[in-house]
Amino acid sequence: MPVTEAAPAKVNLHLHVTGRRADGYHLLDSLVVFAGAADAVAAAPADALGLALDGPEAGALAAEPDNLVLRAARALATAAGVAPRAALTLTKRLPVASGIGGGSADAAAALRALNALWTLDWPMERLAALALPLGADIPCCLAARPCVLGGIGEVLRPAPRLPPCGILLANPRVALATPAVFRARGGAFGAPAALPAGWADASAMARDLGALGNDLEAPAIALCPPVAEVLAALRALPGCLMARMSGSGATCFALFAAPAAAARAAGALPATWWRWGGGLHGAGP
Known part of the structure; x- marks a missing residue:
């Protein structure tokens, strides 16, 4: 039977660059959550491996000769010793090169779907070890639950208890290449954040996060x-508790007291931007 997995947007509520390894990879400290906005990956039985694209953002991937979803599928087949046979469909709703882990989330969803389709029954830890060489964000996207991310992305710890809240995502439809942003970063490295065990409400969380940064x-x-224009627009919205850029950009987010407030606020942003408002994915107990 076909298997479909969601690929939710990854949001860095804070992001500190804490060092750099000898191989050039940067060390990070970040509280990561996932939004209800999501791509989807479907896997169905087939005689060969193929990928079809659909969804409102699929056009940006049409020219890619080798999508990360396909690379993840081939890596899993090779490691598991099975034939790479599956008809994959990527429904693309998240903008590409936008700092919300879209490609990594898609690859993670493909790994989960194929793990089920091929009845491999691999534990999440084994999938994460396979995924890390493909992309540092993929391990955290496999679980798609709030976490504190360290190392280059492979060190994952439980997140503080999160209160109910809403989140609004906005992107000015300008792609930003992650390596270029890291190259442009100057100054000293930051320190890991000291986070509490949890927050009583969204206002308390926003206050603590506001003292951190990206x-x-x-x-x-x-x-x-x-x-900067997106951040200014988000901060001017009624009910916005805090706003910040996610990842390496250009997507920015704003926190609200409730998902409905975030959804209403999305409608006040320019229609030429990509925007979405709602709640968090996988943030429950």
Whole structure:
């Protein structure tokens, strides 16, 4: 039977660059959550491996000769010793190169779907070890639950208890390449954040997060000034508790007291932007 897996948007509520390894990879500290906005990957039995694209953002991937979803599928087949046979369909709703882990989330969803389709029954840890060489964000996207991310993305710890809240995502439809943003970052490395065990409500969470930051925000704005415009628009929205850029941009987010408030606020942003408002994915007990 076909298997369908959601690929929710990954949001960095804070992101500190804490160092750099000898191989050039940067060390990170980040509280990661996932939004209800999501791509989807479906896997069905087939005689060969193939990928079809659909959805409102699929056009941006049409020219890619080798999508990360296909690379993940081939890696899993090779490691498991099975024939790479599946008809994959990627329904693309998240903008590409936008700092919300779309490609990594898609690859993670493909791994989960094929793990089920091929009846491999691999545990999440084994899938994560396979996924890390394909992309540092894929291990956290496999579980798609709130976590504190460290290392280059492979060190995952439980997140603090999160209160009910709403989240609004907005992107000015300008792609930002992650390597360019890291190259543009200057100054000293940051320190890991000291997070509490949890927050009583969204306002308390926003207050604590507001004292932290995203070390990639300034270099991203230097490369892509529209990021500053998005942040200003989010902060001006009624009910916005805090706003920040996610990942390496250009997508920014705003926190609200409730999902309905975030959904209403999305309608006040320019229609030329990509925007979505609602709740968190996988944030329950």
